[in-house]
Amino acid sequence: MSDDGGLWLLALGPAGATGLYWALYRYYRNTDKSHAFERETKVEAKPITGTDTKIDEIIGTRETRIRGDNVSAYRTRVQRDTS
Incomplete structure (x- = not known):
């Protein structure tokens, strides 16, 4: 029995x-x-439009969330441009 017969099996992998x-x-x-x-x-591309309104100033890290944020209301944050 020769060893050349199993060599093709090794090359097949x-x-x-x-x-x-x-x-x-x-x-x-x-x-x-x-x-x-x-x-x-x-x-x-169109120019970016919108406004920034300063609500409050928080100094330090005691409050983990900003009062009045709209993070969970994403449908009111993101609106489709109809123009």
Whole structure:
């Protein structure tokens, strides 16, 4: 019995892993099918609008929250620009 018969089995492991990696990479990346967002999409920037209102001044770290914050009411904080 020769030892050369099992050598192809040892080479099959790394070759199979490389093939599986390449197939998964091509499947999930789709580099040949996806479009280049940076080149093919036009985005027009508008100036930022809004106001800042000073509510109170807290010195030190005794209060962990700011009174009157709207952290949990995200629908009232973020509004769609209708113009």
